[in-house]
Amino acid sequence: MMTADERGEIEELLPWHAAGTLDRREAQRVEAALAEDAELARRYQLVREELVHTTHLNETLGAPSVRALEALFAKIDAEPQRRPGTAPGIAMRIGEFFASLSPRALAWSACAAALAILLQAAVIGSILIKEKAPGSYETASVPTSPGTEGTDVLMRFQPQATVSDINRFLETNKLSIARGPSAGGIYRVHVSGAKLSKDEATRVLNTLQQNRIVGFVAITH
Amino acid sequence: MQTNSDEVLIGRIAKGDRLAMQVLYGRHHVQVYRFVLRMVRNETTAEDLISDVFLDVWRQAGKFEGRAAVSTWLLSIARFKALSALRRKPEEELDEDAVGAIEDHADDPEVALAKKDKGAALRTCLSKLSVEHREIVDLVYYHEKSVEEVAKIVGIPEATVKTRMFYARKKLSELLKEQGIDRGWP
Numbered sequence: 001m002m003t004a005d006e007r008g009e010i011e012e013l014l015p016w017h018a019a020g021t022l023d024r025r026e027a028q029r030v031e032a033a034l035a036e037d038a039e040l041a042r043r044y045q046l047v048r049e050e051l052v053h054t055t056h057l058n059e060t061l062g063a064p065s066v067r068a069l070e071a072l073f074a075k076i077d078a079e080p081q082r083r084p085g086t087a088p089g090i091a092m093r094i095g096e097f098f099a100s101l102s103p104r105a106l107a108w109s110a111c112a113a114a115l116a117i118l119l120q121a122a123v124i125g126s127i128l129i130k131e132k133a134p135g136s137y138e139t140a141s142v143p144t145s146p147g148t149e150g151t152d153v154l155m156r157f158q159p160q161a162t163v164s165d166i167n168r169f170l171e172t173n174k175l176s177i178a179r180g181p182s183a184g185g186i187y188r189v190h191v192s193g194a195k196l197s198k199d200e201a202t203r204v205l206n207t208l209q210q211n212r213i214v215g216f217v218a219i220t221h
Numbered sequence: 222m223q224t225n226s227d228e229v230l231i232g233r234i235a236k237g238d239r240l241a242m243q244v245l246y247g248r249h250h251v252q253v254y255r256f257v258l259r260m261v262r263n264e265t266t267a268e269d270l271i272s273d274v275f276l277d278v279w280r281q282a283g284k285f286e287g288r289a290a291v292s293t294w295l296l297s298i299a300r301f302k303a304l305s306a307l308r309r310k311p312e313e314e315l316d317e318d319a320v321g322a323i324e325d326h327a328d329d330p331e332v333a334l335a336k337k338d339k340g341a342a343l344r345t346c347l348s349k350l351s352v353e354h355r356e357i358v359d360l361v362y363y364h365e366k367s368v369e370e371v372a373k374i375v376g377i378p379e380a381t382v383k384t385r386m387f388y389a390r391k392k393l394s395e396l397l398k399e400q401g402i403d404r405g406w407p
Contacts, residue, residue, distance in 0.1 A: 012383040015390070021367040046404055050390065053343040054362035064254045064268045069246060072272040073239070076279055082237040162380070 002033060006212065009160075011040065014047045026160075151196040152178055152220045153205065155189045161213035169213055188220065227291035235282035246275050249292060252364060253299045259359055260303040260352055261310075270302045277302075289373050296364065297374045300356065307352065339402060346396035354389035361386055 002010070010033040016022045017030045034041045157166055170176065170189075180187035191204055201219050208217050227248070233241035253274055258267040277298050285294065350358065360366045360374060371386075372379045391407050398404075 012387050015361045015386055016368060019361055019365050021361075021365055043406055046394075046406060047390070049340075049343065050347075050358070050393065051362040053340055054347055054358055056340070057344045057347055058255050058259070058359065058363040061255045061258055063251045064264075064271055068250065068254070068268040068272045069243075071269070072242075072246065072275050075272060075276045076239065076242065079279070 002037065003212075007033070007037065007040065011043065014040075014044050015051070018044070018047045018051045150190060150194060151192040151201055151204075152188050152190050153208070154216075154218045154220055155187050155208070155214060156185050156216040157187075158213050158215045165213045169211060173208065186216075228285075228287050231278075231282045231285045231287075231291060234279060235285070242275070242279055245278065245291070249295055250275070252292070253295050256296055256356075256359060256364065257299050257303045259355055260300070261306055266306055266310075270299065270306060273302055274299045289370065292364070293366065293370045293373055296360070296366070297376075300374055304352075342397060342400050342402055343393075346393050346400065349396055350389060350392060353385070354392055357382070357385050358389050358393075 010030055013022060013026060013030055017027060022030065034044055161169075173191075176190045178188045178190045182188075191201075191208075196204065205217055205219060208214055227245065230241045230245045234245065250271055254267055254271050257270045257274075258264065261267055261270065274295065278295065285291075289297075347355070347358065357371065357375065360371050366374065368379050368382050371382045375382065375385075377385070394404050394406055
């Protein structure tokens, strides 16, 4: 059963669902809602009607005459001669550079780049080992590993969750983000200052999991 | 596939390739023209504007970074040009279509006929929406632009795109109701 907010969100997406421009995940969400809500399905029919007639209306507008094309090229002819240095944007230039390389040249370049990275890693590694040698010191104020006090969870939010949704959720549940996001949009979220028992942690986990903006949550060990 | 090859064309246009310009124009000019025409409601103005839109493409192709599809970029330029033209247009130049968009509650023959044909009524009401509502309805339904793309073209947040579309549809229902067609929503 959908909440009124969820229903409202789905209803707003109906035009894009009809036009086929939602991503697969959102489209599945809309499909599921339409299957369980007859009134929403009726409103979807209205959206489909609108789409058909908007297309019809636009298709009857015709096309521009050849005058527009002639005017365009007359204006282009009147433009100052393009300087040879005028080139596409940086992203396009990089793309064109790689596209111009033969597969063999590209493979050798990749090997050379990988070798350079390995050498760099070796140099950094040796510096770190030297620094960790007996007699060296570490600052006492900055921990080098995550704190072990309290209880943290790993959490990923739903892609459609807004910043204000997340802020509200953190405030309501008295949570704070300890670290992140890491790869895949995972946050380390601090749930309690005390080390919770397994049962308590599971209870907290179940509560958090039920929130619509939470996509994934797991206890850290 | 066409999206990728559009970018290749833009790269060639940046180097001054006129043939690439002609291909890109051939591919997109009808869509751009219809989008502009629905906003300015004047064929001559719309034709002038599309040559200006593609002239901007010729001039700015070197700056295109490929962050959005070429068609999205074209519609953003077209929208800007159309709105500028609307701001310049003196009131006496309002053409018949624009005058038709001004609300009139009288049951004229057109309305009477529209009542008989729901589709025709819907199309009449689509034409009576405000410029702001018309453009969003066209972008979503006809130009098949996603929420993110509409946000880029219109220059508003994605959440506003969704609510603006919702209110455009609501207005459409109200206009239909005035013509005696109750869709039972909103």
